[in-house]
Amino acid sequence: MDVRALVFDVFGTVVDWRTGVTRDVRRLLGDAADAEAFAQAWRGRYVPSMDRVRRGERPWTNLDGLHRASLDELLAEFGFPDLPEDTRAELVLAWHRLDPWPDSVAGLTRLKRRHVIASLSNGNVALLVTMARHAGLPWDTVLSAELFRRYKPDAEVYLGAVELLGLAPDQVIMVAAHLDDLAAARACGLRTAYVHRPGEYGPDGPAPPRTDPEADLTVDSLTELAERLGA
Amino acid sequence: MDVRALVFDVFGTVVDWRTGVTRDVRRLLGDAADAEAFAQAWRGRYVPSMDRVRRGERPWTNLDGLHRASLDELLAEFGFPDLPEDTRAELVLAWHRLDPWPDSVAGLTRLKRRHVIASLSNGNVALLVTMARHAGLPWDTVLSAELFRRYKPDAEVYLGAVELLGLAPDQVIMVAAHLDDLAAARACGLRTAYVHRPGEYGPDGPAPPRTDPEADLTVDSLTELAERLGA
Incomplete structure (x- = not known):
């Protein structure tokens, strides 16, 4: 890749x-x-x-x-x-004002050494900027659904992000803890990495799947993602 | 302010x-x-x-x-x-791949402590992201004319940036070494700070004005800007 x-x-x-x-x-x-x-x-x-x-x-x-x-x-x-x-x-x-998972800042910091890292969230830009400052997330830039006035999983969000980054879809990995987000990104030609976050649906909700067999990578943390990408 | x-x-x-x-x-x-x-x-x-x-x-x-x-x-x-x-x-x-002025990284780093800092350039997003990584510019996020498909000094760029930041125009300072950029930002209700960069028009070009009397602040460097804002 x-x-x-x-x-x-x-x-x-x-x-x-x-x-x-x-x-x-x-x-x-x-x-x-x-x-x-x-x-x-x-x-x-x-x-x-x-x-x-x-x-x-x-x-x-x-x-x-x-x-x-x-x-x-x-x-x-x-x-x-x-x-x-x-x-x-x-x-x-x-x-x-949400806090990062314990591995997030360390993983993003490592990944940033050799790759551009950006949010691609349905959260609005002001929300993501405040969160990054609060949580210490070292984004190269904040990308948001708000820039395209479309919400994920609409294709315009993934393709819009790829275009703003000046890249081809297969040069970009979408990283998410939700299968539908990854499936939509894949349909646009992006690479995908699934992060298994066990508590996503709460103590009474369904357990998230252990892996995404369709994704290029499945990891348990952003530090593991950095490891797997050699960053 | x-x-x-x-x-x-x-x-x-x-x-x-x-x-x-x-x-x-x-x-x-x-x-x-x-x-x-x-x-x-x-x-x-x-x-x-x-x-x-x-x-x-x-x-x-x-x-x-x-x-x-x-x-x-x-x-x-x-x-x-x-x-x-x-x-x-x-x-x-x-x-x-342009290099920062000697005061830029130190000034931005100080300003970032208490304020959100973002580019607002006619450069495209990919250009600004690569430049920030090359030059070590610690933007909270990259904002670009490209997001609005309009170039400065069109008002849509200044007002679009203010809206994405979730702020009122007079809560945002536009910082530039060019009077026309600042005048357009002021017309949209933003605060303005003029940075005097003596070589902007080259050895054979006109000398940039020493101050912008219409701006809220005139400074010689981004470190002086941090100083003046108490950052």
């Missing part, structure tokens, strides 16, 4: 959304809320909310906007219909 | 295009070429080539594409009509 760049899914792949969102929900809603359940429910609205944009049922809205709309629905359901505006705005920022 | 982010013009402001381009022209064309004159002439076609795109006389073409078209014209004029394709492609990459 003549790999020049790696692009990374972020939520779940590089950062631990569950712990971070749960922590801020607990801090801002207090013990009256089941913070774990709230975080899980919020994440549960993620794909459906993007799918409404992808199907054209909702005009382009960036992820902060979708997170806010989902939050407003959930606050009503969870018994917080009167939460003040500033607390709602602060809660949306929970998704900007 | 409640400044949250700084966005930077790159060619001339952060990196020394003249020395870098002259060096690669000399390396690739040899002593038969007047490398300084060639670099100056290539830069001289920069604004006119973008203006043709801005006026709609040419479809969107990124800066690598404009550099290549200008190069082909100049090679004919300078007596190299038969230069091979691979040498032409290599020459275009001279603009990706």
